[in-house]
Amino acid sequence: MIKAVIIDDEQHSIETLRWKIENYCPEVTVIASFENPMEGVEYLKGNSCDMLFLDIEMPRLNGFDVLEEVGVPFPFDVIFITAYDNFGIQAVKFSALDYLLKPVQNKELKEAIEKYQQKKQAPPPAQVQGLFQNVQAERQGKPGRIALASKETIEFVDPSDIVVCTSSSNYTEVYTIDNRKRVISRTLKDFEDMLTPFHFFRPHHSHLINLARVREYVRGDGGYLVMENKMKIPVSKSRKEALLQQLA
Numbered sequence: 001m002i003k004a005v006i007i008d009d010e011q012h013s014i015e016t017l018r019w020k021i022e023n024y025c026p027e028v029t030v031i032a033s034f035e036n037p038m039e040g041v042e043y044l045k046g047n048s049c050d051m052l053f054l055d056i057e058m059p060r061l062n063g064f065d066v067l068e069e070v071g072v073p074f075p076f077d078v079i080f081i082t083a084y085d086n087f088g089i090q091a092v093k094f095s096a097l098d099y100l101l102k103p104v105q106n107k108e109l110k111e112a113i114e115k116y117q118q119k120k121q122a123p124p125p126a127q128v129q130g131l132f133q134n135v136q137a138e139r140q141g142k143p144g145r146i147a148l149a150s151k152e153t154i155e156f157v158d159p160s161d162i163v164v165c166t167s168s169s170n171y172t173e174v175y176t177i178d179n180r181k182r183v184i185s186r187t188l189k190d191f192e193d194m195l196t197p198f199h200f201f202r203p204h205h206s207h208l209i210n211l212a213r214v215r216e217y218v219r220g221d222g223g224y225l226v227m228e229n230k231m232k233i234p235v236s237k238s239r240k241e242a243l244l245q246q247l248a
Helices: 011-024 037-046 063-070 089-094 106-119 125-139 188-198 237-247
Strands: 002-007 028-034 051-055 077-082 098-101 146-149 154-157 162-168 171-176 181-184 200-204 207-210 214-218 224-227 232-234
Touching: 002 011, 002 037, 002 106, 011 028, 011 106, 028 037, 037 063, 051 063, 063 077, 063 125, 077 089, 077 106, 089 098, 089 125, 089 188, 098 106, 125 146, 125 154, 146 181, 162 188, 171 188, 188 200, 188 207, 200 232, 200 237, 207 224, 207 232, 214 237
Parallel strands: 002 028, 002 051, 051 077, 077 098
Antiparallel strands: 146 154, 162 171, 162 207, 171 181, 200 207, 214 224, 224 232
Protein backbone atom coordinates (compact mmCIF):
# COMPACT_ATOMS: atom_id res chain seq x y z
CA MET A 1 0.00 0.00 0.00
CA ILE A 2 1.25 3.46 -0.96
CA LYS A 3 0.92 5.97 1.87
CA ALA A 4 0.15 9.50 0.62
CA VAL A 5 -0.10 12.98 2.12
CA ILE A 6 -1.89 15.96 0.53
CA ILE A 7 -0.94 19.60 1.17
CA ASP A 8 -3.23 22.14 -0.51
CA ASP A 9 -4.62 25.38 0.90
CA GLU A 10 -8.04 24.76 -0.70
CA GLN A 11 -10.14 22.23 1.22
CA HIS A 12 -12.34 21.44 -1.78
CA SER A 13 -9.22 20.54 -3.80
CA ILE A 14 -8.10 18.18 -1.01
CA GLU A 15 -11.52 16.54 -0.84
CA THR A 16 -11.74 16.14 -4.63
CA LEU A 17 -8.26 14.62 -4.89
CA ARG A 18 -8.90 12.31 -1.94
CA TRP A 19 -12.14 11.09 -3.58
CA LYS A 20 -10.37 10.45 -6.89
CA ILE A 21 -7.58 8.53 -5.16
CA GLU A 22 -10.04 6.41 -3.19
CA ASN A 23 -12.11 5.59 -6.27
CA TYR A 24 -9.48 5.27 -8.99
CA CYS A 25 -6.24 4.39 -7.17
CA PRO A 26 -7.08 1.71 -4.56
CA GLU A 27 -3.37 0.98 -4.08
CA VAL A 28 -2.99 4.43 -2.47
CA THR A 29 -4.14 5.43 1.03
CA VAL A 30 -4.26 9.11 2.04
CA ILE A 31 -2.96 9.05 5.60
CA ALA A 32 -3.06 12.82 6.21
CA SER A 33 -4.02 16.10 4.54
CA PHE A 34 -3.34 19.73 5.40
CA GLU A 35 -4.69 23.13 4.38
CA ASN A 36 -2.00 24.83 6.44
CA PRO A 37 1.39 24.15 4.79
CA MET A 38 3.31 24.70 8.06
CA GLU A 39 1.28 21.97 9.73
CA GLY A 40 2.10 19.78 6.76
CA VAL A 41 5.81 20.48 7.20
CA GLU A 42 5.71 19.52 10.87
CA TYR A 43 3.88 16.31 10.05
CA LEU A 44 6.39 15.34 7.33
CA LYS A 45 9.30 15.96 9.70
CA GLY A 46 7.93 13.48 12.21
CA ASN A 47 6.10 10.91 10.11
CA SER A 48 6.85 8.77 7.09
CA CYS A 49 4.96 8.55 3.81
CA ASP A 50 5.66 7.32 0.30
CA MET A 51 4.18 10.14 -1.73
CA LEU A 52 3.34 13.82 -1.30
CA PHE A 53 0.71 15.58 -3.40
CA LEU A 54 1.83 19.19 -3.09
CA ASP A 55 0.09 22.35 -4.30
CA ILE A 56 2.54 24.93 -5.65
CA GLU A 57 0.65 28.17 -5.04
CA MET A 58 -0.19 28.59 -1.35
CA PRO A 59 -0.07 31.56 1.04
CA ARG A 60 2.79 31.90 3.51
CA LEU A 61 4.64 28.86 2.16
CA ASN A 62 4.44 27.75 -1.46
CA GLY A 63 5.18 24.17 -2.47
CA PHE A 64 8.88 24.81 -2.97
CA ASP A 65 9.15 26.47 0.44
CA VAL A 66 7.53 23.37 1.96
CA LEU A 67 10.21 21.12 0.48
CA GLU A 68 13.00 23.44 1.64
CA GLU A 69 11.55 23.44 5.15
CA VAL A 70 11.40 19.64 5.21
CA GLY A 71 15.00 19.49 3.97
CA VAL A 72 16.84 17.52 1.31
CA PRO A 73 16.96 14.59 0.94
CA PHE A 74 13.39 13.68 1.80
CA PRO A 75 12.19 10.06 1.82
CA PHE A 76 9.06 10.49 -0.31
CA ASP A 77 8.21 11.11 -3.94
CA VAL A 78 6.54 14.41 -4.88
CA ILE A 79 3.71 15.05 -7.31
CA PHE A 80 3.04 18.75 -7.69
CA ILE A 81 -0.52 19.98 -8.16
CA THR A 82 -0.82 23.25 -10.06
CA ALA A 83 -2.66 25.41 -12.54
CA TYR A 84 -0.89 25.40 -15.90
CA ASP A 85 0.12 29.07 -15.86
CA ASN A 86 1.13 29.25 -12.20
CA PHE A 87 4.57 30.34 -11.14
CA GLY A 88 6.94 27.42 -10.89
CA ILE A 89 5.41 25.09 -13.46
CA GLN A 90 8.31 25.68 -15.86
CA ALA A 91 10.82 24.92 -13.10
CA VAL A 92 9.02 21.66 -12.32
CA LYS A 93 8.92 20.60 -15.97
CA PHE A 94 12.59 21.50 -16.51
CA SER A 95 13.53 19.46 -13.43
CA ALA A 96 11.75 16.32 -14.73
CA LEU A 97 9.53 16.04 -11.66
CA ASP A 98 5.92 14.87 -11.84
CA TYR A 99 3.00 17.26 -11.78
CA LEU A 100 -0.77 17.21 -12.27
CA LEU A 101 -2.80 20.11 -13.60
CA LYS A 102 -5.93 21.32 -11.89
CA PRO A 103 -8.59 20.07 -12.26
CA VAL A 104 -6.86 16.71 -11.86
CA GLN A 105 -7.89 14.20 -14.51
CA ASN A 106 -8.46 10.57 -13.51
CA LYS A 107 -6.28 9.18 -16.29
CA GLU A 108 -3.35 11.47 -15.44
CA LEU A 109 -3.64 10.65 -11.75
CA LYS A 110 -3.50 6.92 -12.45
CA GLU A 111 -0.51 7.40 -14.77
CA ALA A 112 1.35 9.34 -12.06
CA ILE A 113 0.77 6.52 -9.58
CA GLU A 114 1.94 3.95 -12.11
CA LYS A 115 5.15 5.92 -12.68
CA TYR A 116 5.80 5.90 -8.94
CA GLN A 117 5.21 2.14 -8.78
CA GLN A 118 7.82 1.65 -11.49
CA LYS A 119 10.54 3.63 -9.72
CA LYS A 120 9.44 3.35 -6.04
CA GLN A 121 11.90 5.96 -4.82
CA ALA A 122 12.17 9.60 -3.92
CA PRO A 123 13.82 12.02 -6.36
CA PRO A 124 17.60 12.11 -5.85
CA PRO A 125 19.02 15.19 -4.08
CA ALA A 126 20.62 16.49 -7.28
CA GLN A 127 17.21 16.59 -8.96
CA VAL A 128 15.67 18.48 -6.06
CA GLN A 129 18.55 20.96 -5.92
CA GLY A 130 18.11 21.43 -9.66
CA LEU A 131 14.46 22.25 -9.01
CA PHE A 132 15.35 24.90 -6.42
CA GLN A 133 17.86 26.45 -8.82
CA ASN A 134 15.27 26.54 -11.58
CA VAL A 135 12.73 28.16 -9.27
CA GLN A 136 15.27 30.89 -8.48
CA ALA A 137 16.01 31.36 -12.19
CA GLU A 138 12.28 31.67 -12.93
CA ARG A 139 11.95 34.32 -10.21
CA GLN A 140 14.71 36.27 -11.96
CA GLY A 141 13.11 35.85 -15.37
CA LYS A 142 15.90 33.61 -16.62
CA PRO A 143 15.72 30.19 -18.32
CA GLY A 144 16.41 27.29 -16.04
CA ARG A 145 18.47 24.20 -16.78
CA ILE A 146 16.82 21.07 -18.12
CA ALA A 147 17.24 17.77 -16.32
CA LEU A 148 18.27 15.01 -18.73
CA ALA A 149 17.51 11.93 -16.67
CA SER A 150 18.80 8.55 -17.85
CA LYS A 151 18.96 5.25 -15.97
CA GLU A 152 22.46 6.08 -14.74
CA THR A 153 22.58 9.85 -14.26
CA ILE A 154 20.73 13.16 -14.17
CA GLU A 155 22.51 15.92 -16.08
CA PHE A 156 21.42 19.55 -16.18
CA VAL A 157 21.98 21.51 -19.38
CA ASP A 158 21.13 25.00 -20.57
CA PRO A 159 18.41 25.05 -23.26
CA SER A 160 20.77 26.97 -25.53
CA ASP A 161 23.23 24.04 -25.45
CA ILE A 162 20.68 21.67 -27.01
CA VAL A 163 20.98 21.41 -30.79
CA VAL A 164 18.43 18.77 -31.79
CA CYS A 165 15.88 16.52 -30.09
CA THR A 166 14.81 13.46 -32.07
CA SER A 167 11.92 11.13 -31.35
CA SER A 168 12.64 7.47 -30.66
CA SER A 169 9.31 5.87 -29.74
CA ASN A 170 8.57 6.95 -26.13
CA TYR A 171 12.15 8.16 -25.74
CA THR A 172 13.93 11.24 -27.04
CA GLU A 173 17.50 11.47 -28.29
CA VAL A 174 18.98 14.79 -27.17
CA TYR A 175 22.03 16.11 -29.04
CA THR A 176 24.05 18.91 -27.44
CA ILE A 177 26.78 21.26 -28.62
CA ASP A 178 29.47 19.01 -27.13
CA ASN A 179 28.49 16.37 -29.73
CA ARG A 180 27.02 14.05 -27.14
CA LYS A 181 23.75 12.13 -27.42
CA ARG A 182 21.58 11.27 -24.44
CA VAL A 183 18.57 8.96 -24.63
CA ILE A 184 15.91 10.34 -22.29
CA SER A 185 12.69 8.62 -21.24
CA ARG A 186 10.48 11.56 -22.14
CA THR A 187 8.53 12.07 -25.35
CA LEU A 188 9.43 14.62 -27.98
CA LYS A 189 6.14 16.37 -27.17
CA ASP A 190 7.42 16.87 -23.61
CA PHE A 191 10.53 18.60 -24.94
CA GLU A 192 8.49 20.63 -27.41
CA ASP A 193 6.28 21.93 -24.60
CA MET A 194 9.33 22.89 -22.54
CA LEU A 195 11.54 24.35 -25.26
CA THR A 196 9.24 26.15 -27.70
CA PRO A 197 9.43 29.37 -25.60
CA PHE A 198 13.24 29.22 -25.98
CA HIS A 199 13.41 29.58 -29.78
CA PHE A 200 12.93 25.92 -30.63
CA PHE A 201 10.84 24.71 -33.57
CA ARG A 202 9.50 21.37 -34.77
CA PRO A 203 10.16 21.25 -38.56
CA HIS A 204 9.25 17.56 -38.76
CA HIS A 205 7.16 15.22 -36.62
CA SER A 206 10.33 13.39 -35.51
CA HIS A 207 12.58 16.38 -34.81
CA LEU A 208 12.74 19.48 -32.63
CA ILE A 209 15.53 21.94 -33.41
CA ASN A 210 17.20 24.92 -31.76
CA LEU A 211 16.72 27.73 -34.31
CA ALA A 212 19.85 29.44 -33.00
CA ARG A 213 21.89 26.34 -33.96
CA VAL A 214 20.80 26.20 -37.61
CA ARG A 215 23.76 26.56 -39.95
CA GLU A 216 22.02 26.23 -43.32
CA TYR A 217 18.66 25.60 -44.98
CA VAL A 218 18.88 23.60 -48.18
CA ARG A 219 15.89 24.28 -50.41
CA GLY A 220 14.02 21.54 -52.21
CA ASP A 221 10.87 19.50 -51.89
CA GLY A 222 10.46 20.50 -48.28
CA GLY A 223 14.21 20.80 -47.99
CA TYR A 224 16.36 20.09 -44.98
CA LEU A 225 18.33 21.90 -42.31
CA VAL A 226 22.01 21.54 -41.57
CA MET A 227 22.66 22.07 -37.88
CA GLU A 228 25.85 23.22 -36.15
CA ASN A 229 26.66 19.62 -35.28
CA LYS A 230 26.28 18.74 -39.01
CA MET A 231 23.08 16.78 -38.51
CA LYS A 232 20.68 17.03 -41.46
CA ILE A 233 17.08 17.51 -40.35
CA PRO A 234 14.22 17.06 -42.86
CA VAL A 235 11.53 19.73 -43.17
CA SER A 236 7.92 18.68 -43.68
CA LYS A 237 6.10 20.43 -46.52
CA SER A 238 3.38 21.50 -44.11
CA ARG A 239 5.90 23.21 -41.81
CA LYS A 240 8.15 24.81 -44.40
CA GLU A 241 6.41 28.20 -44.46
CA ALA A 242 6.31 28.48 -40.67
CA LEU A 243 9.98 27.53 -40.49
CA LEU A 244 10.99 30.20 -42.99
CA GLN A 245 9.11 32.78 -40.96
CA GLN A 246 11.03 31.71 -37.86
CA LEU A 247 14.36 31.89 -39.70
CA ALA A 248 13.67 35.28 -41.32
